[in-house]
Amino acid sequence: MGKFWALVFLLVPVLGVACFVFAPVYQHWLPIDVSQEGHTIDHLFYFILWLTGVVFVGTEIALFWFMLRYDGAANRKVNYTHGSHSLEIIWTIIPAATLLFIAIYQMNAWADSKIRNPAAGPDGILGTADDMPPTVEVTARQFEWRLRYPGKNGILGDQDDVHVVNDLRLPVQEEILVDLKSADVLHSFFLPNLRVKQDAVPGMKIPVWFRATEKGSFDIVCAELCGWGHYKMKGRVTFVSRGEFDEWLDEKYREQTATVDSQVAQGDVE
Amino acid sequence: MSSITVGHAHDDHAAHAHAGGFLSTYVFSKDHKIIGLQFLFSTLIWFLIGGLLALGIRWQVAWPWAEMPVIGKMLFANEGGQISPEFYTILFTMHATVMIFFVIIPILAGAFGNYLIPLMIGADDMAFPTINMLSYWFMWPAFIAIGSSFFVEGGAAKSGWTSYPPLSLTDWNGQTLWLIGLTLVGVSSMMGSVNYMTTIIQMRAPGMTMFRLPMTIWGMFITAILQAFALPVLTAAGFMQLTDRMFGTGFFIPEGWSVNNAAAASGGGQPLLWQHLFWFYSHPAVYIMILPAMGMVSDIIACFSRKPLFGYKPMVYSIAGIAGLGFIVWGHHMFVSGMNPALGMTFMVSTMMIALPSAIKTFNWLGTVWGGHIQFTTPMLFALSFVAMFIIGGLSGIFMAATPVDIFIHDTYFIVAHFHYVLFAGTAMGVFGAIYFWFPKMFGRMMNETAGKIHFFFTFLFLNGTFFTMHILGVVGFPRRLADPYHYQTFHHLQPLNEFITYCAIGMVAVQVIFAANFILSMFLGPKAGRNPWHANGLEWQAPSPPGHGNFDFQPVIYRGPYEYNSPESSKDYYPQNEPPPGAHPEPPSPPIY
Numbered sequence: 015m016g017k018f019w020a021l022v023f024l025l026v027p028v029l030g031v032a033c034f035v036f037a038p039v040y041q042h043w044l045p046i047d048v049s050q051e052g053h054t055i056d057h058l059f060y061f062i063l064w065l066t067g068v069v070f071v072g073t074e075i076a077l078f079w080f081m082l083r084y085d086g087a088a089n090r091k092v093n094y095t096h097g098s099h100s101l102e103i104i105w106t107i108i109p110a111a112t113l114l115f116i117a118i119y120q121m122n123a124w125a126d127s128k129i130r131n132p133a134a135g136p137d138g139i140l141g142t143a144d145d146m147p148p149t150v151e152v153t154a155r156q157f158e159w160r161l162r163y164p165g166k167n168g169i170l171g172d173q174d175d176v177h178v179v180n181d182l183r184l185p186v187q188e189e190i191l192v193d194l195k196s197a198d199v200l201h202s203f204f205l206p207n208l209r210v211k212q213d214a215v216p217g218m219k220i221p222v223w224f225r226a227t228e229k230g231s232f233d234i235v236c237a238e239l240c241g242w243g244h245y246k247m248k249g250r251v252t253f254v255s256r257g258e259f260d261e262w263l264d265e266k267y268r269e270q271t272a273t274v275d276s277q278v279a280q281g282d283v284e
Numbered sequence: 285m286s287s288i289t290v291g292h293a294h295d296d297h298a299a300h301a302h303a304g305g306f307l308s309t310y311v312f313s314k315d316h317k318i319i320g321l322q323f324l325f326s327t328l329i330w331f332l333i334g335g336l337l338a339l340g341i342r343w344q345v346a347w348p349w350a351e352m353p354v355i356g357k358m359l360f361a362n363e364g365g366q367i368s369p370e371f372y373t374i375l376f377t378m379h380a381t382v383m384i385f386f387v388i389i390p391i392l393a394g395a396f397g398n399y400l401i402p403l404m405i406g407a408d409d410m411a412f413p414t415i416n417m418l419s420y421w422f423m424w425p426a427f428i429a430i431g432s433s434f435f436v437e438g439g440a441a442k443s444g445w446t447s448y449p450p451l452s453l454t455d456w457n458g459q460t461l462w463l464i465g466l467t468l469v470g471v472s473s474m475m476g477s478v479n480y481m482t483t484i485i486q487m488r489a490p491g492m493t494m495f496r497l498p499m500t501i502w503g504m505f506i507t508a509i510l511q512a513f514a515l516p517v518l519t520a521a522g523f524m525q526l527t528d529r530m531f532g533t534g535f536f537i538p539e540g541w542s543v544n545n546a547a548a549a550s551g552g553g554q555p556l557l558w559q560h561l562f563w564f565y566s567h568p569a570v571y572i573m574i575l576p577a578m579g580m581v582s583d584i585i586a587c588f589s590r591k592p593l594f595g596y597k598p599m600v601y602s603i604a605g606i607a608g609l610g611f612i613v614w615g616h617h618m619f620v621s622g623m624n625p626a627l628g629m630t631f632m633v634s635t636m637m638i639a640l641p642s643a644i645k646t647f648n649w650l651g652t653v654w655g656g657h658i659q660f661t662t663p664m665l666f667a668l669s670f671v672a673m674f675i676i677g678g679l680s681g682i683f684m685a686a687t688p689v690d691i692f693i694h695d696t697y698f699i700v701a702h703f704h705y706v707l708f709a710g711t712a713m714g715v716f717g718a719i720y721f722w723f724p725k726m727f728g729r730m731m732n733e734t735a736g737k738i739h740f741f742f743t744f745l746f747l748n749g750t751f752f753t754m755h756i757l758g759v760v761g762f763p764r765r766l767a768d769p770y771h772y773q774t775f776h777h778l779q780p781l782n783e784f785i786t787y788c789a790i791g792m793v794a795v796q797v798i799f800a801a802n803f804i805l806s807m808f809l810g811p812k813a814g815r816n817p818w819h820a821n822g823l824e825w826q827a828p829s830p831p832g833h834g835n836f837d838f839q840p841v842i843y844r845g846p847y848e849y850n851s852p853e854s855s856k857d858y859y860p861q862n863e864p865p866p867g868a869h870p871e872p873p874s875p876p877i878y
Contacts, residue, residue, distance in 0.1 A: 015660050016658065016660050019660050019665060019668075022741065022744065023668065023669075023672055025748075026672055026676075026748065029748070029752070030676070030752060033752060033753065033755070033756060034755075034756075037756045037759065041777060042756050042757075042759070042760055042777075042778070042781060043756075043759055043760065044692075044759055044760070044761075045760060045761055045774050054688065055688045055689060055691060055692055058686055058688050058689050059683070059689050059692070062682055062683055062686055062689060063683075065682075066679040066680070066682055066683075069675075069679060070675060070676065070679055073646060073650065073675050074672060074675060076650055077650060077653070077668065077671060077672055080650065080653040080654050080656075080658075081653070081658060081668065084589070084653065084654065084655060084656045084657065084658050085658055085660070086590065086656075086657040086658050086659045086660075089657075090657065092590055092591055092655065092656060092657045092849075092850040092857075093591065093654070093655025093656070094591065094592065094850050094851065094852060095591075095592065095594070095655070096592050096593075096594070096595075096596065096847075097594045097595035097596065097597075097598070097648070097651065098594075098595075098651075101595075101647075101651070102595055102598045102644070102648075105643065105644060105647040106598075106640065106644055109639070109640055109643040109644075110637070110640050113636040113637060113639055113640060113682075114633075114636065114637075116636060116682065116686060117632055117633045117636040117685075117686075120632075120686050120687065120688050120689075121629055121632075123688040124625070124628060124629060124632070124687040124688050125625075125629075127688055127691060128625035128628065128687075128691075129625045129626060198450065198541075199448075199450045199451040199454070200448050200450070200451060200555060202620065202695065204695075204761075204763065206692075206760075206761035206774050207774070209691060209692050210691070211620050211691050211692065211694055211695075212620055212622070213620055213621045213622050214622075215555055215556060215621070215622040216450055216538050216541050216555060217538025217539060217541065217554065217555065218538075218556075218622055220622050232773075232774075233772045233773055233774045235761075235763055235772060235774070236763075237694070237695045237696075237763045238448075238695060239373070239443065239444045239448070239451065239765045240451060241373075241451060241454075242368075242369045242370045242373055242442070242767075243369065244369075244373070244765060244766065244767070245369060245766040245767040245768045245769065246768070246771070248771060248772060
């Protein structure tokens with residue numbers, strides 16, 4: 015029976031590897047990446063995948079081999095030992111060094127994604143005159159994404175702001191700065207195709223930045239439970255050329271003022 | 285101290301056993317073995333409930349809004365037999381709550397901790413039998429609070445088992461009952477933990493030094509310490525949330541906050557504060573949910589490899605290392621939460637380092653099997669599968685620990701796969717192994733081996749079909765907790781894979797019938813076990829099966845560690861801890877040196 019059980023355990027590395035080999039063939043894999051920085055995250059993912067993959071296959075095969083070879087039915091002499099000091103040192107130091115290496119190796123990517131805020135402008139300090147203004151303010155609420163663009167004057171929070179819901183349009187090939195807020199509970203702003211994810215927290219304004227390299231339209235997913243309608247909190251992000259973007263923003267602004275004007279004419283707004 | 289306790293207490297308890305009636309012997313019992321079995325039966329029933337809740341989740345993810353066959357009309361008459369999105373959030377919240385707080389933690393500490401600690405260290409009972417009894421009976425108000433919450437207006441808690449405010453503050457009464465239930469579970473765990481620490485430190489039999497303790501006891505001991513230090517934080521946080529809900533305090537509510545256009549709260553609080561407090565408990569809780577299983581698995585593997593445990597001291601130190609590091613890694617649950625990203629780097633380094641003791645343990649288990657004389661019994665198969673599965677759960681953790689990769693896979697099915705590999709494929713498989721292993725001691729009868737192996741084979745197959753494929757979902761970015769994920773273009777094509785996972789999950793729950801039947805029938809019909817059916821070394825195997833009140837019918841004296849299998853000093857292939865060496869002095873050696 016030992017042989018049978020060893021083979022059952024051999025299924026783990028065999029089918030496990032097969033799973034990861036065939037998944038990309040059937041498009042069950044990382045969604046297409048259209049961001050400037052996303053490839054560093056993907057690279058790290060592959061790096062860790064290979065590293066853990068080798069350890070996974072190695073240890074599982076070792077277990078299989080020991081089960082096969084040291085089956086009690088074979089009546090071999092038992093190797094009576096309490097351990098080995100040198101082996102312990104080897105399998106402490108090698109994993110420790112590897113883990114530390116992974117930790118240090120990916121610090122730069124983390125800093126680029128979350129710490130080195132491009133809003134700081136040329137001087138690298140936030141809160142000075144050369145700060146970049148945000149491209150758009152995203153306010154998550156149950157269960158939609160409220161978007162507010164600074165109008166022509168580039169300042170958020172005044173009369174010429176443009177308000178849109180769920181339909182996020184952004185210029186391609188430009189550094190995008192998002193001010194992320196929440197109006198009610200926690201949400202998470204997840205752009206799978208740009209490898210961006212950031213929770214929106216009530217009471218906080220969190221900066222998010224990315225740069226798209228291709229035109230196209232992609233999902234905005236809410237990735238933090240926000241109530242019964244969490245599943246339907248879907249938006250779309252569309253990357254267009256600078257010209258198309260300006261045109262679209264103008265049009266949205268005209269639509270918005272037209273609505274307000276007609277409401278004023280009808281006496282709805284005082 | 286210990287020799288005095290053991291010697292005298294035995295007589296006291298023997299007298300008690302005859303004096304007590306049915307209620308004090310089997311219901312309000314102070315005997316650690318009865319309390320352990322009470323925990324075991326209660327948690328197994330909750331295990332079934334938690335498993336059925338999981339099937340509800342899987343049904344919805346595979347076929348959103350489809351009518352559930354047969355039972356759909358009974359359960360969800362108002363929704364035309366469908367699961368409503370509200371009920372879906374209840375399903376995953378309560379699945380996790382039940383599995384963590386009513387199954388894994390109490391089955392490890394409550395059931396096995398209670399049953400095994402006095403037997404394995406050679407004591408007649410726990411240090412505080414009354415507190416021990418109360419630790420079980422404090423679970424009942426928690427069972428009632430959580431169980432009844434399904435029937436209150438608005439249903440049970442539905443803010444996830446993490447109960448992040450402000451969402452959890454807007455929830456109905458189910459959330460209040462959830463908080464009360466959790467506090468009571470905490471009281472129970474705290475009483476257990478104080479008891480285990482005291483018992484292990486004070487009541488070991490003569491000769492049972494700390495470094496002669498079986499790994500099971502080390503796992504329980506370190507777990508008890510973790511509980512004692514981490515639990516107060518969760519209790520405090522739970523009370524803060526309760527007062528936020530009931531008395532309008534604002535610990536977790538920011539200035540001017542309102543939901544659904546309600547009046548703005550006074551505020552001044554911070555939603556992130558809850559996450560810090562919650563994970564300060566709940567990350568160590570992850571180790572509370574695995575260390576005792578690691579201990580039990582070490583004992584089972586050594587026994588059925590007929591070989592000493594490889595690297596006993598490194599195993600002990602790595603458990604202690606996990607416990608110590610476990611207190612400084614909670615932030616890795618919060619990499620994308622809005623916490624200062626510079627903190628993310630610190631937590632990332634500590635999280636990477638906590639993988640190290642786990643790696644050391646894995647290598648030592650492999651070292652134990654290497655060169656052994658493996659007996660493929662059911663408990664051994666479960667213990668070996670613990671190792672095989674824990675490797676997967678441990679390695680997938682590295683993806684999440686790497687902060688940039690976590691940005692993408694955070695809150696996706698990758699993390700769902702990861703913690704199910706640790707908690708189901710790891711701990712639950714370890715617990716199955718432990719049940720098969722210690723069942724003969726608990727009930728004096730053997731479980732059926734063939735049925736056990738069939739149970740193992742299909743559980744092993746289906747669990748990998750269920751959980752391994754979830755990694756793939758996670759790689760696509762498939763988020764957790766979505767009632768209907770397929771209207772997103774990115775995830776539209778994943779439905780067939782989810783159907784496959786659901787079929788596997790149904791199979792996995794179904795084969796547990798074999799286990800239940802084997803368990804119940806063997807209790808009454810299994811062949812008599814005798815004291816030491818596995819030829820194991822531990823002290824518990826020297827007591828009668830099942831042990832009577834006061835445990836031992838002799839005074840245990842310990843001469844060696846628990847892993848002397850195939851020792852050249854013994855003529856048998858095992859060498860019980862209390863067997864005097866040839867030519868030993870008949871007097872017991874001096875009490876343990878701390």
